[in-house]
Amino acid sequence: MTWLRDIETFLIDLDGTLYRGNEVIEDAPAFIEWLQSSGRRYLYVTNNSSRTPEQVADHLRHLGIPAQTEDVFTSSQVAAEYIKTDGRSGKRVFAVGEGGLYTALTEAGCEVVKEGPADYVVQGIDRDFSYEKLKHASLLIQSGALFISTNVDKALPTEHGLLPGSGSLAAAIRTASGTEPLVMGKPAARMIDFAIERLGVSKDRAVVVGDNLETDILAGVNADVRTVLVLTGFSKEEHIESAEGRPTVVLHSLTDLRRHVEGTEQ
Secondary structure, eight states, X not given: OGGGGGOOEEEEOOBTTTEETTEEOTTHHHHHHHHHHXXXXXXXXXXXXXXXXXXXXXXXXXXXXXXOGGXXXXXXXXXXXXXXXXXXXXXXEEEESOHXXXXXXXXXXXXXXXXXXXXXXXXXXXXXOOHHHHHHHHHHHHTTOEEEESOOOOEEEETTEEEEOHHHHHHHHXXXXXOOOEEOSTTSSHHHHHHHHHHTOOGGGXXXXXXXXXXXXXXXXXXXOEEEEETTSSOOGGGSTTOSSOOSEEESOHHHHXXXXXXXXX
């Protein structure tokens, strides 16, 4: 694992890696402070499409984790970035989502329409999802709009149990329209590719750090970026053998990761 000593950029997941819900993972603040003091670069990469980067940064700071707006990269931003660079002449978007998605699309210069016509249908988590939204999204896609999903996480873990996630809504629109979405967030490679491009770094000096084999680690694998699975959240060691994407390294904590990067591991 000596290659970790050459890593300059860390693409870091949030829930399960830095915190669990509203509870900070004990060594997360110190790890980020160490990245800052050692001059290493990092970006928080999250499938959360409902929050703006400012809101994500506020939440992190509330937990004692250093964060600025520019440190955050959400799946809504990935979708907006994709539309900006896509070859379609029109940028009219019918959005199924919440504030974070609308803000990202507007800031990227997209025209968000209420019913259509539209060049894109972009869908994220939407806790006010309705039959009317499903109807409009389906008809617009059938009429030629490109179907984009910010992420296909099927469920959201909460204190009440597993609630429907963005992927559940994507499944409804996919079924109604007969069209598979273009996925922006993890485990698709686009989020990692755009993050690498945004930071202007090389893939061989970057690493994806996360707790979930199905999203974080598979995204790194798909983007051809090395990965570190930390065993502080969703995935456990016994899940690795059957995983579609295998992590480059498995460590118990962010503290272990720091020690390996510093070359001080026991």
